[in-house]
Amino acid sequence: MNVISRKIKSLQCTECGSEYELGPIYGGCTNCRSQGKSGALEVHYDLDAVKLSRDWLDGGVRSIWEYRQLLPVEDPNCFLSLGEGNTPLTNDSYYDQQYGMPHVYLKNEGFNPTWSHKDRLNVVLVSKTKELKGTGIATSSTGNQGISAAAYAAAAGLPSYVFYPPETASIYHRLTGMYGGKAVVTPWESRGKLLRKLVEDHGFTPSYPLVDGELSNPYGIEGYKTVAYELVRQLGGVPDYILAPVSEGNALTGMWKGFNELLQLGLTDKLPRLYGCQAAGADALVQSLHQGDEKVKVLDEAYSLATSTRERTAGVHVLRSIRASGGGAFAVSDRQIQDTMIALGKRGYCVESASAIPVACLEQLFQEGKVRPEDKIVCLITSAGLKWPDLIAELAPPPLRIEGNWESFSRETGL
Numbered sequence: 549m550n551v552i553s554r555k556i557k558s559l560q561c562t563e564c565g566s567e568y569e570l571g572p573i574y575g576g577c578t579n580c581r582s583q584g585k586s587g588a589l590e591v592h593y594d595l596d597a598v599k600l601s602r603d604w605l606d607g608g609v610r611s612i613w614e615y616r617q618l619l620p621v622e623d624p625n626c627f628l629s630l631g632e633g634n635t636p637l638t639n640d641s642y643y644d645q646q647y648g649m650p651h652v653y654l655k656n657e658g659f660n661p662t663w664s665h666k667d668r669l670n671v672v673l674v675s676k677t678k679e680l681k682g683t684g685i686a687t688s689s690t691g692n693q694g695i696s697a698a699a700y701a702a703a704a705g706l707p708s709y710v711f712y713p714p715e716t717a718s719i720y721h722r723l724t725g726m727y728g729g730k731a732v733v734t735p736w737e738s739r740g741k742l743l744r745k746l747v748e749d750h751g752f753t754p755s756y757p758l759v760d761g762e763l764s765n766p767y768g769i770e771g772y773k774t775v776a777y778e779l780v781r782q783l784g785g786v787p788d789y790i791l792a793p794v795s796e797g798n799a800l801t802g803m804w805k806g807f808n809e810l811l812q813l814g815l816t817d818k819l820p821r822l823y824g825c826q827a828a829g830a831d832a833l834v835q836s837l838h839q840g841d842e843k844v845k846v847l848d849e850a851y852s853l854a855t856s857t858r859e860r861t862a863g864v865h866v867l868r869s870i871r872a873s874g875g876g877a878f879a880v881s882d883r884q885i886q887d888t889m890i891a892l893g894k895r896g897y898c899v900e901s902a903s904a905i906p907v908a909c910l911e912q913l914f915q916e917g918k919v920r921p922e923d924k925i926v927c928l929i930t931s932a933g934l935k936w937p938d939l940i941a942e943l944a945p946p947p948l949r950i951e952g953n954w955e956s957f958s959r960e961t962g963l
């Protein structure tokens with residue numbers, strides 16, 4: 549570790565460049581809003597004043613706070629941790645055998661404390677809320693985001709409310725309760741309005757965008773930068789391709805910011821190509837990228853068995869990040885998602901349906917013909933499959949039920 553200084557300049561509007569002091573500002577840029585537009589805020593560092601050497605990315609990292617020089621929480625007494633981050637990156641040799649691609653890796657975020665990548669967002673967001681002396685955490689969620697927010701709120705001693713749609717598996721409601729939060733099941737479209745009311749009238753910190761298509765809480769998204777830092781450490785350099793499932797798109801946006809900051813600091817020498825991966829029934833980003841749109845369109849309706857990515861639109865920032873990276877976007881059918889979940893299971897991975905999407909998209913990436921055998925390709929596995937027991941029960945065979953003797957076992961197994 550060789551740190552001389554860190555400088556956080558401000559919250560800066562991604563549209564008009566207006567700057568704001570760091571504080572509990574969650575409704576975006578007031579300057580843009582006064583002109584009837586919307587502008588998201590992001591944490592802006594004075595990178596010229598940040599002096600980090602390459603060994604900052606080396607060695608054994610035990611906590612994401614070892615990356616605190618580029619995270620927006622300043623008081624170490626407010627650093628929360630439930631053991632998030634430092635997740636495994638494993639090589640999937642199937643792609644070497646089938647396609648001659650020996651460097652395909654799975655970054656398995658299912659190893660986080662609440663079994664998803666959302667813990668990176670919430671550990672930073674709730675720590676910052678503690679530093680700003682906020683009163684509680686509120687979020688809209690399809691599942692992962694909700695239990696993660698509730699767990700970190702609990703770690704901070706804060707109350708939490710989570711608005712879930714009816715389709716979310718009931719285990720999420722109960723887990724929210726286990727973490728001391730309040731799960732509220734309500735129709736899809738009413739979640740945003742309720743969240744806004746709780747934030748604006750009761751001082752809660754939102755852990756989800758208050759406006760569709762905008763960035764999440766500007767502090768939370770910084771947590772996703774740590775995926776970029778870990779990948780550079782684990783691979784010994786920047787991967788060539790990253791494929792990730794996209795709902796609102798915050799994870800890819802945050803990772804892109806992380807890779808760009810590393811490049812500007814001179815700690816790396818290139819950027820990865822990003823690919824957004826969606827279900828065919830909820831593919832607003834894919835359509836907008838292919839059609840050259842300036843913003844992500846809003847679908848009339850969205851459906852997929854991959855509930856975690858079932859959103860009608862996505863943020864403009866993920867569209868811009870992917871475009872700037874020279875990457876792209878792919879969509880796959882629910883059938884392909886199911887088949888990939890089953891195939892991954894047979895290789896030792898039980899992943900959430902949304903996490904199977906980037907793996908299901910690999911074949912399309914190979915068919916583009918740009919990828920070279922020496923390229924390093926990372927699929928972001930965002931969450932564990934165990935959270936959706938009803939879907940697992942549909943995909944996996946039931947147990948053998950036998951009498952308590954060898955003959956019965958032999959009859960069923962043929963042994």
Ligand SMILES: [Zn+2]
Nearest residue numbers: 561564577587
């Ligand atoms: Zn603005």
